[in-house]
Amino acid sequence: MKFEVIKKSSKSHARAGKLYTNHGVIETPVFMPVGTQGTVKTLTPHMLHEINVQIILANTYHLALRPGKDLLKEKGGLHNFINWPKPILTDSGGFQVFSLSKMRHITEEGVIFRSHINGDKHLFTPESVVDLQLAFNSDIQMPLDICSPYPCTKEDAIKDLDQTVRWAKRAKDEWEKRHTGQMLFGIVQGSYYKDLREKAVEMMTELDLPGYSIGGMVPIGQINEISGFTAQLLPENKPRYLMGVGLPENLVQNIADGLDMFDCVIPTRLARHGQFFTKTGRGNIRKAEHRSNDESLEKGCACYACKNFSKSYIHHLFKANEILALTLLSYHNVYFLVNFVQNIREKILSGEF
Ligand SMILES: [Zn+2]
Structure with missing residues (x-):
């Protein structure tokens, strides 16, 4: 688990780095195509190799529901099952629980929701989400979080943020006991409130995780401002991942602000x-x-x-x-x-x- 900054820009906060994972080195900044169901839609792994894709994303919520943890474990993990030998990042599924599921109920323990496929009831806890991603053998995993909706009152954003941090602590405990080189990143929430982003960074970096990501729903016109502000607060020696952003018009600014990893569908x-x-x-x-x-x-x-x-x-x-x-x-x-x-x-x- 190592991240090296090999060059810092003298003109901006941009940096070039190398992130070492169980399935190879990722040169950053990097764009990561999304393969929600274990496939980047309409492209074969052969094509992704040709394009020089270094890492793809997959989605914990979708894969947990179908084909399920047991089958993926039986097939030797995600890399083996989808025939992709390079790094894989999986997100926690938290975002999908809140955007796709018709029913969800948040408790201190975790979130209970109904599958959007067949209505079955499921429970995601910080521990079970780590367990799922270890079964997938993801190189980089994300802890269960609450992505506040937009718009969102400050009161609600604080509540979601505090819950996300408490869950991240439990995720870290589980991950520390069990990982074999897979990384766990912390997710910085706080909606579009800068003081909450600052608080989120403080609390999340106390956990000293291998990397940090910036999550949340922010209006498109405010993404650069919030992500740029938050990136400056994050530790220099850890990779910084801006979740769900990947338009060329944003990427130039985001990279200049010192962000290293991007994904987008x-x-x-x-x-x-x-x-x-x-x-x-x-x-x-x-x-x-x-x-x-x-x-x-x-x-x-x-x-x-x-x-x-x-x-x-x-x-x-x-x-x-x-x-x-x-x-x-x-x-x-x-x-x-x-x-x-x-x-x-x-x-x-x-x-x-
Ligand atoms: Zn072309």
């Missing part, structure tokens, strides 16, 4: 709506202007989709509801973001960022 979600990233903004392959356009999604892009296929062809595939359209758009979008962050890393190393 956006590259594959946009692909399902026909959208693709370019250096000058987003395009949409459904538009009639692409119907007979022989150019690639983005001029000069070295990804498999751009090197081999025209917009005209992908437009046709999309119009015909062919799955390959989603694969090619997802491939390009994931490649775009992974390389976007990788290029910034190179600029930090060469002193240009």
Whole structure:
């Protein structure tokens, strides 16, 4: 369990680092594609290797409900089951309990909820969520937390934050007893109240965990302000992970603010709506202007989709509801973001960022 900052920018708070995990070294800053159900939608692990994806995310809530802990344990953990030998980060499932489940009841012990799949009752406790992620063999795991909704009164944000910290302490106790090199990150909550973010950092860093993440629902216009403020308070020698953020327009600022890790469903979600990233903004392959356009999604892009296929062809595939359209758009979008962050890393190393 080691994180090294190998270069600090003289122009901003940006840094380039290396995070050592049980399944290899992650060069930071890093963009992590999301594979909620143990797959990055429409892409094979082979494609992810080609794109040079270093780490993927999976979701504890979804995997705990289906296929379940016992099956994943029986199959030798998540890496083995999904045939992905590189690092995996799993989130705690707390966010999904609050966003997907129709019924949930929070007690000091944990959260009782009904599965969105079949209505079965489940209990997540800080200990059981650590236990699940150890069974998955996630390289980086997240403790059970409460992600305050938006908007949220200060009183409620304080209550959620205090509960999150009490649960994090219990998660740490369980993790310390049982881990074999898997890391547990603390989650800093506090909604959009800066003084609460400060309090959250104080309480969470007392636990001296291997890394820290910034969570919570903050309006899009305030994300950079809250994450930048919070990042400066976090320890320099630990990785800093901004959860659920990954738009190019945010990433430049977030990296300059000293954040190291990012995840977002956006590259594959946009692909399902026909959208693709370019250096000058987003395009949409459904538009009639692409119907007979022989150019690639983005001029000069070295990804498999751009090197081999025209917009005209992908437009046709999309119009015909062919799955390959989603694969090619997802491939390009994931490649775009992974390389976007990788290029910034190179600029930090060469002193240009
Ligand atoms: Zn491309």
